[in-house]
Amino acid sequence: MGTQEAVTAREAVATPGVAGGRPRARNELLLGLALFLTYSLVTMLPEQGRQQAARDHGESLYRLERALRLDVEPALNTWLAHQPFWRVLANYEYAITYIASALALLTWLFIRHPERYRTARNAFVMLNLGGLACFALFPVMPPRLMPDLGFVDTVTEGRTWGSWGSPMVEHADRFAAVPSLHMAWTLWVGVELARVNARRWVQWLNTAHILVTLYVILATANHFLLDAVAAVPFVVVSVYIAQRITRPRTARIQGPDAFFLAVETPAAPQQAGGVIMLDTARDDVGRDDLVRVIRERLPGLPRFRQRLVRRGRWRRPVWRDHDEIDWEWHVAERHVDGIAGLRAAVAEIQSERLPLDRPPWRMVVMKGAEPGRTAVVYLMHHVVADGVGIVAQAMYLMEPPPHNLGAAFPRRPLQKALATVVGLGQLAGAVTRPERLPAGGTADRRYGTMHLPLAEVRDVGVRHGARVTDVVLCAAAGALNRVVSEDDGRPDTCRVAVPLMMRPPGSAMVGNHTTAVMVDLPVGKMAEPDRLALIAERSRVLRSGTRAQAAWFVMWQAGRVMPAPLHARFARMSYSGRFLQGTVSSLPGPDRPLRLAGAPLTAVYPIVPLAPGAPLAIAALGVDRELCFGLSVDPGLTGDADAFMDAVRDVIEELRDS
Structure with a gap:
């Protein structure tokens, strides 16, 4: 066929999203950096003024769990503390997988589903801003920092590289237990996978990841069960608001x-x-x-x-x-x-x-x-x-x-x-x-x-x-x-x-x-x-x-x-x-x-x-x-x-x- 009428459609099939619908990667990276800087501001709050309030809030949550007979953390933590191999594995799971899954989802949506990326990203940003606001206004000490209640800090015991509480991230906010962002991020990933109708095996894999994450945050004494429960409304509200405020990308016909x-x-x-x-x-x-x-x-x-x-x-x-x-x-x-x-x-x-x-x-x-x-x-x-x-x-x-x-x-x-x-x-x-x-x-x-x-x-x-x-x-x-x-x-x-x-x-x-x-x-x-x-x-x-x-x-x-x-x-x-x-x-x-x-x-x-x-x-x-x-x-x-x-x-x- 003639050269003038030939056309490249290989790129068209490879990039099927709406033309102009995908935001600039540079802007998205800057937004991520701004979110991290916001978190850094929270970590710079004086610990002395927050420590006692965080301790009181943590003890109140634990007493409430015991009253409701939901205090499963001590049994899980005691078993894991005496299992060196599983303890280290759990610490690495706690440190890596929730970040990896969230970043992988955002990248996948950015490349393959730009029409859904903006709404998902907005929900993720609001989820984290809501969590940071809660950390600043309602600090909660995690169980692992209260050994007098019988909890073992598996992070320091296992000396896991890169995990929360280890020297690499020693400046992380220690009183950021409510809500559990580990649970919030993994739940958010599940919601977005369902909304884009991801393959069934991928959704089942994420469901397994949610259950494993729930076990790990409790067994490592990084969170109470109520911390994980508190993540649910944060996810629901963030997704709901993002869906309402994210204006649909309208493309004017040329x-x-x-x-x-x-x-x-x-x-x-x-x-x-x-x-x-x-x-x-x-x-x-x-x-x-x-x-x-x-x-x-x-x-x-x-x-x-x-x-x-x-x-x-x-x-x-x-x-x-x-x-x-x-x-x-x-x-x-x-x-x-x-x-x-x-x-x-x-x-x-x-x-x-x-x-x-x-x-x-x-x-x-x-x-x-x-x-x-x-x-x-x-x-x-x-x-x-x-x-x-x-x-x-x-x-x-x-x-x-x-x-x-x-x-x-x-x-x-x-x-x-x-x-x-x-x-x-x-x-x-x-x-x-x-x-x-x-x-x-x-x-x-x-x-x-x-x-x-x-x-x-x-x-x-x-x-x-x-x-x-x-x-x-x-x-x-x-x-x-x-x-x-x-x-x-x-x-x-x-x-x-x-x-x-x-x-x-x-x-x-x-x-x-x-x-x-x-x-x-x-x-x-x-x-x-x-x-x-x-x-x-x-x-x-x-x-x-x-x-x-x-x-x-x-x-x-x-x-x-x-x-x-x-x-x-x-x-x-x-x-x-x-x-x-x-x-x-x-x-x-x-x-x-x-x-x-x-x-x-x-x-x-x-x-x-x-x-x-x-x-x-x-x-x-x-x-x-x-x-x-x-x-x-x-x-x-x-x-x-x-x-x-x-x-x-x-x-x-x-x-x-x-």
Whole structure:
């Protein structure tokens, strides 16, 4: 495929969080340092003035425990004190594991779940500030510092390196028993693991860690049982407040995203996706299996759980978390009658606009298309992402994660600026009205599919000195010649938009980084090799990159400088039948076998939306060793999408045999 339309999606899959949702690591480290300095201020409080109060509070807690018959600490402490090996092990557990588990969780959330990190971090900060306030206002002496009550200080007895009370941390606050931050931190870790739906074995491992920590803080005489109990309300209140005060990260849609929101009409829904074919001859895949997979990957798919919130005419909508996902609607299942029934069902679903009062995506499991095959129709609104971004989000649900969906070709700033200036001049001289294709102008659609060996199509391009994209363009033009007659209104040329991806390296899967360059396809009667040669000549504008860069500059800057209503008018004017009559796309895809819900993937047929007033959209997606075609067509152009696909095949075969 051409270099300009190739795009790096490897980084997109590797970093699936919301773009801009993760805070700066430097700021987080500074916050941690500030929290440690706050603790240091508490430790600097004069001990002489706190010691007696801490002793009185500790004795009061012990008397209360004895009255309630909860004083289990002496028995546990006495046994551990006479077990040198277990005593040292317990001291190290007390000194290390609660810190390690909390830091590991924060790091994991920061990297893998940035959408949850802020709330968790805020709860952790409030938990510690609440504990520090309690240490300062209500000092409590731990049991190990009261040997007259019969407790043995296992820390000093075992001379454990780095543990509380050892010379390395001798300046730690000795009267910080209530609440037990060891218990508070481990409980907080458990809450956050549950909130991000961590794997079950991880949650069970943390549960074991909580129980071990509880035993250790009692057996080492570092805490009373009531100290551990006191940690519970601190955790509950901190998590509750953090959840309420942490404002959801709202992402305002950018200009290129708003572009596709503005051009949508009832007759031209702007949702893209694909028909994913699965081999289910051995193991069936149903709706429940798909829901399970999506639930597991949901934290890495922000737009799957967010909806658009409009803020008035002059302000762009923002993305906000949608609390409840209507799984019955988002993931449905239905039966179809053969391939023809599948294509008719896809056309029907494609004709319906996705509602924007919920996350703008939908999947429908289709049974009955072919023996031993299950189809999954996947649609997502174009406001979420461009074609490659939507493909990348679908691939994120699969195993193994694809490592290449194209390559990035960044330009140097000077080259980029020069290309933009040259491209703007080219665009200014190429603005003409195209000839019209026949169209019905309704939301009704016809949908067709086809696949060919990718190597065969590449070989055709090599033999004729063309690219795969040129072959796809030629196939679309030749099919128009064969299916639409001059009597039906077929023009001599058809202007199509060829989407080109401008996605920067390392960008997330969300957002539109797409521009389009117009190419006039010859659709009159001629030999297909001659048609391909002419198209290859005209499509040089795709390879030069100047028009693509200029079109992207206009699309991006228009969204930045224009007020929202004016930008919407600009979008509707420029992306319509006044300037183009179709869309022809050639997309990179995964180059190895994939599985969805355990079933091997056999094909993915693209679903491309029609531009308003344009009756044709055809896309080719490379999947492993196949080139899969998906056709969306206005029935006013042709009522038989299968015949159009047969014509596409005939054109490529003629090129192959010539």
